[in-house]
Amino acid sequence: MRGPKSIEPFFYPKSVAVIGASAKAGKIGYTVFSNLKKAVKKIFPVNPKHRNVQGKKCYKNVLEIPSSIDLAVISLPAQKVPEALAQCARKKVKAAVIISAGFSEVGEKRSTQRLLNIIKRNSGTRVMGPNCVGILNNHSGIDTTFFDRARMKAPKKGSLSFISQSGALGSMILDWTSTQEFGISKFASYGNAMDVDEADLLEYLGQDAKTKVITAYLEGAKHGRKFFEIAKKISRKKPIVVLKGGKNEQTSKAAGSHTGSLAGSAAVYDAVFRQAGIIQADDMIDLFATAKLLEEEPLTKGRRVQIITNGGGFGIVAADQMLAKGLKLAKISGRTRRRLAKALPDAILSNPMDLLADADAKSYGKAISGCIADKNVDMVMVLILFSIPTLNPENLALLRKPSRKIKKPLVVVATGGPYTKKFLTRIEKAGFTTFNYPSIAAKALAETAFYAEFLRKG
Amino acid sequence: MRGPKSIEPFFYPKSVAVIGASAKAGKIGYTVFSNLKKAVKKIFPVNPKHRNVQGKKCYKNVLEIPSSIDLAVISLPAQKVPEALAQCARKKVKAAVIISAGFSEVGEKRSTQRLLNIIKRNSGTRVMGPNCVGILNNHSGIDTTFFDRARMKAPKKGSLSFISQSGALGSMILDWTSTQEFGISKFASYGNAMDVDEADLLEYLGQDAKTKVITAYLEGAKHGRKFFEIAKKISRKKPIVVLKGGKNEQTSKAAGSHTGSLAGSAAVYDAVFRQAGIIQADDMIDLFATAKLLEEEPLTKGRRVQIITNGGGFGIVAADQMLAKGLKLAKISGRTRRRLAKALPDAILSNPMDLLADADAKSYGKAISGCIADKNVDMVMVLILFSIPTLNPENLALLRKPSRKIKKPLVVVATGGPYTKKFLTRIEKAGFTTFNYPSIAAKALAETAFYAEFLRKG
Numbered sequence: 001m002r003g004p005k006s007i008e009p010f011f012y013p014k015s016v017a018v019i020g021a022s023a024k025a026g027k028i029g030y031t032v033f034s035n036l037k038k039a040v041k042k043i044f045p046v047n048p049k050h051r052n053v054q055g056k057k058c059y060k061n062v063l064e065i066p067s068s069i070d071l072a073v074i075s076l077p078a079q080k081v082p083e084a085l086a087q088c089a090r091k092k093v094k095a096a097v098i099i100s101a102g103f104s105e106v107g108e109k110r111s112t113q114r115l116l117n118i119i120k121r122n123s124g125t126r127v128m129g130p131n132c133v134g135i136l137n138n139h140s141g142i143d144t145t146f147f148d149r150a151r152m153k154a155p156k157k158g159s160l161s162f163i164s165q166s167g168a169l170g171s172m173i174l175d176w177t178s179t180q181e182f183g184i185s186k187f188a189s190y191g192n193a194m195d196v197d198e199a200d201l202l203e204y205l206g207q208d209a210k211t212k213v214i215t216a217y218l219e220g221a222k223h224g225r226k227f228f229e230i231a232k233k234i235s236r237k238k239p240i241v242v243l244k245g246g247k248n249e250q251t252s253k254a255a256g257s258h259t260g261s262l263a264g265s266a267a268v269y270d271a272v273f274r275q276a277g278i279i280q281a282d283d284m285i286d287l288f289a290t291a292k293l294l295e296e297e298p299l300t301k302g303r304r305v306q307i308i309t310n311g312g313g314f315g316i317v318a319a320d321q322m323l324a325k326g327l328k329l330a331k332i333s334g335r336t337r338r339r340l341a342k343a344l345p346d347a348i349l350s351n352p353m354d355l356l357a358d359a360d361a362k363s364y365g366k367a368i369s370g371c372i373a374d375k376n377v378d379m380v381m382v383l384i385l386f387s388i389p390t391l392n393p394e395n396l397a398l399l400r401k402p403s404r405k406i407k408k409p410l411v412v413v414a415t416g417g418p419y420t421k422k423f424l425t426r427i428e429k430a431g432f433t434t435f436n437y438p439s440i441a442a443k444a445l446a447e448t449a450f451y452a453e454f455l456r457k458g
Numbered sequence: 459m460r461g462p463k464s465i466e467p468f469f470y471p472k473s474v475a476v477i478g479a480s481a482k483a484g485k486i487g488y489t490v491f492s493n494l495k496k497a498v499k500k501i502f503p504v505n506p507k508h509r510n511v512q513g514k515k516c517y518k519n520v521l522e523i524p525s526s527i528d529l530a531v532i533s534l535p536a537q538k539v540p541e542a543l544a545q546c547a548r549k550k551v552k553a554a555v556i557i558s559a560g561f562s563e564v565g566e567k568r569s570t571q572r573l574l575n576i577i578k579r580n581s582g583t584r585v586m587g588p589n590c591v592g593i594l595n596n597h598s599g600i601d602t603t604f605f606d607r608a609r610m611k612a613p614k615k616g617s618l619s620f621i622s623q624s625g626a627l628g629s630m631i632l633d634w635t636s637t638q639e640f641g642i643s644k645f646a647s648y649g650n651a652m653d654v655d656e657a658d659l660l661e662y663l664g665q666d667a668k669t670k671v672i673t674a675y676l677e678g679a680k681h682g683r684k685f686f687e688i689a690k691k692i693s694r695k696k697p698i699v700v701l702k703g704g705k706n707e708q709t710s711k712a713a714g715s716h717t718g719s720l721a722g723s724a725a726v727y728d729a730v731f732r733q734a735g736i737i738q739a740d741d742m743i744d745l746f747a748t749a750k751l752l753e754e755e756p757l758t759k760g761r762r763v764q765i766i767t768n769g770g771g772f773g774i775v776a777a778d779q780m781l782a783k784g785l786k787l788a789k790i791s792g793r794t795r796r797r798l799a800k801a802l803p804d805a806i807l808s809n810p811m812d813l814l815a816d817a818d819a820k821s822y823g824k825a826i827s828g829c830i831a832d833k834n835v836d837m838v839m840v841l842i843l844f845s846i847p848t849l850n851p852e853n854l855a856l857l858r859k860p861s862r863k864i865k866k867p868l869v870v871v872a873t874g875g876p877y878t879k880k881f882l883t884r885i886e887k888a889g890f891t892t893f894n895y896p897s898i899a900a901k902a903l904a905e906t907a908f909y910a911e912f913l914r915k916g
Contacts (some may be wrong), residue, residue: 028848133847146847153876166771168815171845175875217771245774248781266782283779283897284873313624313675316703321741323706324724357626387629389591389604390486415742417633418611439741 006126007196007204009094011137011186013071014042017062017093019084020075021045021053028099029075030054031146039141042067062087069093073134073144078102081130082114089122097144098129104192105131112194119195132191133167136174138184139210145187147171158183159212160295163201165190169217176288181428182295185210197222199230206234213294214238215287219245220252228276235277239294239451243281244269277454279447289435289444296433298407302378303449304330306371307352309383310359310391315352318383318413318438325439325446330377332370340370357388361398369402372410379409379445383438386423387416397426409433409448413441464584465654465662467552469595469644471529472500475520475551477542478533478558479503479511486557487533488512489604497599500525520545527551531592531602536560539588540572547580555602556587562650563589570652577653590649591625594632596642597668603645605629616641617670618753621659623648627675634746639886640753643668655680657688664692671752672696673745677703678710686734693735697752697909701739702727735912737905747893747902754891756865760836761907762788764829765810767841768817768849773810776841776871776896783897783904788835790828798828815846819856827860830868837867837903841896844881845874855884867891867906871899 016036022029029047034054037043044067045053048060059065062072062084072093074084081100088096103112119127128134134144138157145167155177164170167189177184186208188201198221205211214234221227231240246252247266273280279294281287305327309315319329329351332340337349343366348354353371355363364382371380386393401410412432414424421436428434435441474494480487487505492512495501502525503511506518517523520530520542530551532542539558546554561570577585586592592602596615603625613635622628625647635642644666646659656679663669672692679685689698704710705724731738737752739745763785767773777787787809790798795807801824806812811829813821822840829838844851859868870890872882879894886892893899 147845148847164771166769168769168843168846169771171847172772172843172874172878175845175877176873177875178877179875217775219771219774243775245771245778247778250781250787251774251777266778282782283775283895285895285897311624311626313622313627313677313703314630316677316709317675317701317741319709320703320705320724323708324740329708385626385630387605387633388626389606389629415634416630417635417637419633419636420630437741437743439743 004204004207007200009070010097010126010128010135010188011142012140013040013095013142015044015067015070016040016042017044017046017065017069017072018075019046019062019072021047021050021058023050023053028146032073032075032099032144035143035146036073039143044069062091062093065091070095072096073099075099078108078111078130082111082118085115085125085127086118089118089125092124094124095126096128097132097134098127099132099134099144100129101131103130116194127195128188129191130194133170133189136184136187138186145170145189147174153178156180156183158295159185159210160215160291161186161205161208161211161213162215163188163190163198163205164217165193165198165219166217167191172284173215173288180292182292185212193222199223199227202227202234202240203230206230206237212238213241213291215241215291217243217245228272231276231278236455239279240277241279241281241287241290241294242273243284243287244273274450277451279451285440286443286447289440290447293409293411293433293444293448297409297411299452300379300409300445300449301452303328304376304378305381305445306330306332306374306377306379307381307383308355308364308367308371309352310355310357311383311385311388312352312354314383314385314415315354318381318442319352321438321442325442327442327446327449330374332374333376336370336374340367343370352383357390360392360395361400364396364399365402368410372402372406372408377408380411381438381441381445382410382412384412384414384424384427386414386420393423397423399427399430399432401431409445411435411441411445413438462662462665464552465658467528468555468584468586468593468646469600470598471498471553471600473502473525473528474498474500475502475504475523475527475530476533477504477520477530479505479508479516481508481511486604490531490533490557490602493601493604494531497601502527520549520551523549528553530554531557533557536566536569536588540569540576543573543583543585544576547576547583550582552582553584554586555590555592556585557590557592557602558587559589561588574652585653586646587649588652591628591647594642594645596644603628603647605632611636614638614641616753617643617668618673618749619644619663619666619669619671620673621646621648621656621663622675623651623656623677624675625649630742631673631746638750640750643670651680657681657685660685660692660698661688664688664695670696671699671749673699673749675701675703686730689734689736694913697737698735699737699739699745699748699752700731701742701745702731732908735909737909743898744901744905747898748905751867751869751891751902751906755867755869757910758837758867758903758907759910761786762834762836763839763903764788764790764832764835764837765839765841766813766822766825766829767810768813768815769841769843769846770810770812772841772843772873773812776839776900777810779897779900783900785900785904785907788832790832791834794828794832798825801828810841815848818850818853819858822854822857823860826868830860830864830866835866838869839896839899839903840868840870842870842872842882842885844872844878851881855881857885857888857890859889867903869893869899869903871896
C-alpha cells in the first residue's frame with residue numbers, strides 16, 4: 001500500500017511494539033517505551049533479555065505478540081535491525097520507525113543493503129528511518145522522539161506540522177513553539193528516508209485535517225520531481241514553508257544532496273520553489289516568523305501595508321524594510337483620512353501614521369480600526385515604542401484586537417530589551433501576532449503576500 | 459567656539475542649572491533635576507515660582523546664580539525658551555540642552571526664528587535641541603533624559619555610544635543594552651539640531667577616549683557634506699554603525715530629510731556610506747548585532763569563516779547564510795586537519811565542521827582552538843544545538859574561551875526557545891559573543907569584514 005493512508009499508522013497507531021524496549025532509565029529504549037505507554041493501551045515491549053519491562057510483559061520478538069501491531073519502533077544495534085524489520089514485515093506490522101543509526105550515513109553498506117532488500121520485498125510495512133527520531137503526534141500523544149521532556153517544555157497542541165530529515169532541527173522548533181501562543185500538530189524526522197520520504201510526509205500532512213501550516217527543513221528531496229509535483233498540489237490547499245539547507249554549490253555538497261533535479265544555485269532553488277508555491281525561509285528566524293504569521297493571521301489580499309506608530313523614526317525604519325522586502329506602502333482613502341482626522345486630531349495621517357508620543361491604547365485602537373477597514377489597505381503593522389519617557393506603557397499594553405469581521409493580517413512590532421518585552425508579551429496574550437523587529441515581520445508579510453498571489457493565479 | 463572642545467561641557471559639566479526645575483514629582487523638570495543632582499554638586503534650580511526645589515535654593519533666572527554655569531537644561535513652555543536661552547548666552551553658559559518641544563517640528567515659526575537669532579548672535583553657548591531628550595553620560599552620571607529609570611533597567615557602563623535625532627530610539631537601545639554583557643558610554647538625542655548636529659556629535663565621540671564604537675540612528679544629515687567628511691575621518695579611528703531611516707524616496711519624505719546631498723535611493727545611500735567607511739544596519743536587529751560584535755570581538759582580517767557545529771543541518775543553514783551575506787567558507791590547512799583528525803577522530807572536518815551529536819565542551823574546545831589558530835581561517839562561528847536528545851547541555855554550557863593571543867572574531871550561535879536560551883546565556887556569561895540566529899551573526903560578521911577592508915585600503 002502506498003499513499004497517505006499508509007502513513008496514517010505512524011501517527012494514529014492502535015497497537016504499538018517497542019523493539020529494544022529497556023528497563024534501564026536513560027536508555028533510548030526506556031524513554032521511547034515510557035512515552036508511548038502514556039498514549040497507547042495496547043503496547044508491547046520486545047526484548048529477549050527481559051521478561052518484564054516497566055510493568056508490562058516483555059516478548060522475545062514481535063512475532064510472539066498475541067495481537068496485530070500498527071506501529072513498531074526499533075531501537076537496536078544496527079546489525080540486529082534487518083532481522084527485526086523482517087519479522088515486522090512477516091507480522092504485517094503497518095508502520096515501523098527505525099531509530100537506530102549506523103547505516104548509509106556512516107557508509108555502512110552491508111546492513112543498509114539488507115534493510116533495503118527487506119523494504120523492497122514487502123509492501124505491507126512502511127518504514128521511517130533508519131537514523132531518525134521518528135514522529136510526534138502532539139494531539140494523540142504518540143511520541144517516538146526521546147526529546148528531553150523533563151528539561152524542555154512540551155509544545156502546546158496546535159496546527160503547525162514540521163517535517164525534517166534532522167531530528168535536532170525538529171527539537172529546535174519544538175523548543176521555540178513552547179514560547180508561542182499556538183502549537184504543534186505533528187512532527188516527523190525521517191532520517192535516511194529509505195522508504196518514507198519528505199514527499200510522502202508532505203502528501204500525508206496535505207490531507208491531514210489537524211494540520212493547517214506545513215513547515216519543513218530539507219537538505220534535498222530524495223525524488224525531486226515527485227516532491228515538487230506533490231508540493232504544487234498541496235500548496236493550493238495549505239501553506240508550505242521550507243527552509244532549504246544547501247542552497248549553494250559548496251553547501252549542497254556538505255548536505256549530500258547530489259540528487260540531480262535539486263542541485264544548483266540558490267537562484268535555481270528560488271525559481272523552482274516559487275513555481276511550486278512553496279514559501280521560502282532563509283533561516284530559522286524566517287521559518288519561525290512566517291509560520292507564526294500563517295498560523296495566527298488571515299492571509300493577505302495584497303501587498304499594501306499601513307504602518308501605525310508612536311515614534312516617527314521607528315515608523316520610517318519599518319517602512320524602509322517594507323519596501324526592501326517588496327511590499328508597498330498603503331495610501332488610506334479620503335474617507336478614512338477624514339474620519340481619523342476627527343478622531344485623532346493630532347496624529348500625522350501619512351504612512352507611517354504617527355500617533356505621536358502621547359498615544360494610548362484608545363488612540364491606537366481608533367487608528368487600527370480605521371486602517372483595517374480601509375479598502376486601500378491590505379495589512380496593518382502596528383509599531384509600539386514602550387520606552388518613550390512620557391508615555392504610560394501599562395495603558396498601551398491594554399490594546400485590544402478589533403473585531404475579526406475584516407480578515408486582514410495585523411501584526412504588532414516592538415523592539416527593545418526586557419522592559420519592552422514585558423509589555424509586548426501582554427499584547428501577544430491579548431491575541432495579537434507580535435514580532436520583535438520590523439525586518440522580520442516585513443519578510444514574513446512579504447512571503448505570505450507571495451503565497452496569496454500564487455493562490456490567486458489559480 | 460566650535461569643534462569637539464565645545465561639545466565637552468554637555469557630557470562633563472562641573473556646574474549645572476535646570477531652568478524649569480520642578481518640585482512636583484512626575485514633571486520633566488522634576489526628574490531632570492533629581493537625576494542631575496545625583497551626579498553634580500554645583501547644581502542650581504531655576505524657576506521664578508519656587509524659592510526652593512528638592513532641598514536646593516531656587517533662582518528666578520540663570521543670571522542670578524552666583525557661579526559660572528557649564529550646562530543649562532531648559533524645560534519650559536516653548537514661548538519662554540528664547541528668553542531663557544538669551545539669558546544663558548549673556549551668562550556665558552557653555553552648553554544648553556533645550557528639552558522643550560513646540561518649534562519647527564510643529565511648524566511654529568516665530569519661536570523658532572527667535573531661537574535661531576539668539577543661537578546665531580552668540581558664539582559662547584552651544585545648544586542641543588530643541589525637542590530632544592538631551593544627553594546621558596553613563597560614566598559621570600550626567601543625565602538629562604528623563605527615561606523611566608524606576609521601570610527600565612539602567613544600562614551598564616561601557617564603551618558603546620549612540621546618537622539619535624529621536625530620543626525614543628535612544629531609549630530602545632538603552633533598554634536593549636541592559637541585557638548585554640557590555641554597556642553604554644554616551645548617548646545624545648539632538649532633536650531639531652538648530653545648533654549641535656549629528657556631525658558635531660560624531661566629531662566629539664570620534665576623539666572621546668571612553669567611546670570605542672559609535673552607533674547612530676539618522677534620518678538625514680543637516681549638513682550632508684560636513685557629516686560625510688567627518689565620518690570619513692572618524693571611521694579610520696573607530697567604527698561607526700548607522701541605521702539610516704528614510705532610505706527610499708517615499709520614506710525620506712516621511713523622514714523630512716530633503717537636504718539635497720542626502721536625498722536619493724537606498725542604493726545611493728549605500729554607495730555614499732560605503733565610501734565614508736560607515737557600517738550600515740538595515741534594522742535595529744543589525745544595529746544591535748553589529749554593535750555587539752564590534753564591542754566584544756577583535757576586528758576580522760578577512761572574509762573566511764570556519765563553522766563548527768554539532769548538528770549537520772544547522773551548520774548547512776549557517777553556511778548558506780555566510781555565502782548569502784558575501785562571506786567565504788574557510789578551508790583549514792592540512793596541518794590543522796591532521797591535528798584535529800587525531801584529537802577528534804569521529805568529527806567531519808569540512809566546513810561546516812560537524813562534531814556530531816555526542817560533542818561535548820572538550821571536543822568543541824579542541825575544534826575551536828585548532829580552527830582559530832589556522833592561518834586559513836579569519837573568523838570562527840560555533841553553532842550549538844542544545845536540544846539534541848542524547849547530549850548533555852549542562853556539559854556544553856561549560857565551554858570556555860581559548861586564550862586571546864590569537865585575535866580573531868569568535869561567535870557562538872544557538873537557535874531555539876527558552877531551553878536553548880538558558881544554556882546560551884551561560885555561554886555568554888563565560889565571555890563568548892553570542893547570537894540567536896545564524897543570519898543575524900552572518901550579517902554582522904559581513905559588515906565588520908567590510909569595515910576591516912575599508913581600513914586596509916588606507
